[in-house]
Amino acid sequence: MVSLTGKAALVTGGSRGIGAAIVLRLASEGASVAFTYSASSEQANRLVDQVAKAGGKAVAIKADAADQEAVREAVRQTAKHFGKIDILVNNAGIIVLGSITEIQEADFQRILSINVHSVFTATQEAVHHMPDGGRILHIGSVNSERMPFVGGSVYALTKGAIFSFTKGLARDLGPRNITVNNIQPGPVDTDANPASGPFAETMLGLMALKRYGKGEEIAGLVSYLAGPEAAYITGASILIDGGFAA
Ligand SMILES: NC(=O)c1ccc[n+]([C@@H]2O[C@H](COP(=O)([O-])OP(=O)(O)OC[C@H]3O[C@@H](n4cnc5c(N)ncnc54)[C@H](OP(=O)(O)O)[C@@H]3O)[C@@H](O)[C@H]2O)c1
Numbered sequence: 001m002v003s004l005t006g007k008a009a010l011v012t013g014g015s016r017g018i019g020a021a022i023v024l025r026l027a028s029e030g031a032s033v034a035f036t037y038s039a040s041s042e043q044a045n046r047l048v049d050q051v052a053k054a055g056g057k058a059v060a061i062k063a064d065a066a067d068q069e070a071v072r073e074a075v076r077q078t079a080k081h082f083g084k085i086d087i088l089v090n091n092a093g094i095i096v097l098g099s100i101t102e103i104q105e106a107d108f109q110r111i112l113s114i115n116v117h118s119v120f121t122a123t124q125e126a127v128h129h130m131p132d133g134g135r136i137l138h139i140g141s142v143n144s145e146r147m148p149f150v151g152g153s154v155y156a157l158t159k160g161a162i163f164s165f166t167k168g169l170a171r172d173l174g175p176r177n178i179t180v181n182n183i184q185p186g187p188v189d190t191d192a193n194p195a196s197g198p199f200a201e202t203m204l205g206l207m208a209l210k211r212y213g214k215g216e217e218i219a220g221l222v223s224y225l226a227g228p229e230a231a232y233i234t235g236a237s238i239l240i241d242g243g244f245a246a
Contacts, residue, residue, distance in 0.1 A: 186241025208243020
C-alpha cells in the first residue's frame with residue numbers, strides 16, 4: 001500500500017457510496033481527509049467517527065455542490081484546517097435520466113451545476129492551496145465513452161465534459177507537477193445505482209465481468225493515482241468498469 005502520511009485531501013460527496021470508500025481508503029493510508037455532503041449528516045458523522053476509531057483524521061463539511069459559493073468555501077475551510085490541499089477528489093455527482101423530449105430545463109441546470117460547474121469551482125479554488133506535485137482526481141463515468149441506453153444523454157454530457165476538462169487541466173497544471181486524472185467507473189453498487197436495482201440485469205448483460213463493482217475498488221485506484229508511483233500519469237481517463245466499454 002502507498003503511504004499518504006502527511007498529505008491533506010478533500011473528497012466532494014464523501015458521506016456515502018464511492019466517496020465514503022475513498023475517504024476511508026485515503027485516511028487508512030495516513031492522509032488527513034475533509035469531505036463534503038449536502039444532506040446526509042448522520043452518515044457523514046458516522047464516517048468521521050469510523051475514521052477516528054481507526055486512528056485516522058476526517059472532517060465533514062456540509063456544502064451543496066449546486067451552490068458554487070458553498071463549494072468554494074468548503075475548499076477554503078479544508079485548506080485552513082489542514083494548511084494545504086495535496087489531493088482533491090471531485091466525486092460528488094448525481095444521475096438525472098430522461099430522453100431529450102422529457103428532460104426538464106431545471107433538471108438540466110441542476111445536473112450541470114453539480115456534475116460540471118462544481119468540479120470547475122472546487123478545482124479552481126483548490127489549486128490556490130495545492131503545493132506543487134499535488135493530485136487532482138475526477139470521478140467521471142464509463143458513460144462518457146459508452147451510453148447504451150435511452151435517457152442517459154444529459155448524464156453522458158456531464159461526464160464527457162469531465163473527460164475533456166481533464167486533458168486541458170493537465171496542460172494548465174503540468175508546469176507545477178500537479179497531475180489531473182479522470183477515473184471512469186462502470187456500474188458500482190451504491191444508493192445511486194444499487195446492484196439489486198431495476199437496471200441491474202440490463203447492466204450485467206452489457207459487461208464482460210458479470211458483477212457490479214465495489215466502492216473499495218474505485219478507492220484503490222484513487223489511492224494509486226494519488227500516490228508517488230503514479231507521478232507520470234496525467235490527462236488520462238481510466239476505465240474501471242468490468243468491461244462495460246470493452
Ligand atoms: N454508482 C455508479 O454506478 C457510478 C458509476 C459511474 C460513475 N459514478 C459517479 O461516482 C460518483 C459517486 O456516485 P455514487 O454512486 O457513490 O453516488 P451516491 O451513492 O448517490 O453518493 C453520492 C455522494 O455524493 C453526495 N452528494 C450528492 N449530491 C450532492 C450535492 N449536491 N452536494 C454535495 N454532495 C452531494 C452524497 O451525499 P448527500 O446525499 O448528503 O448529498 C453522497 O455522499 C458520482 O459522480 C457518479 O456520477 C457512479
